[in-house]
Amino acid sequence: MPYRTLSQLPDAVRDHLPKHAQEIYKEAFNHAWDEYADEDKRRGDESREEVARKVAWSAVKQGYAKGDDERWHPK
Template identity: 70%
Template sequence: MPYARISDLPDSVRDHTPKHAQEIYKEAYNSAWDQYEDPDDRRGDASREEVSHRVAWAAVKEKYEKGDDGDWHAK
């Protein structure tokens, strides 16, 4: 299900990423949610939600990297 607000994101995103990364995550997730509605567009038997989370994390990883402290920091 798409996220309407940053405050709706999973704790793992909100608690460990800066606000900009959270915005990236939300937009990428929502876009993937729309794009991968059809199961034939997904790889294997991944659910729409799984694919959307993968796409969102991939988008975050373009600008951020996970630090030794477990939080995400700008590259």
């Protein structure tokens, strides 16, 4: 299920990521949701949502890192 707004993101994303990182997550998730709609494009038995979630977190981690204070900060 693609996300139309940031308020639709999972609590774990909304509660822990800064707004810009949430935007990155949303866009990456939505793109991956479309990209991996075909089961043949996914590895193993992962669902479409699992793949999209992994892609989204990977995109966030390109520009943000979790600090010692347990908060996410731009790299």
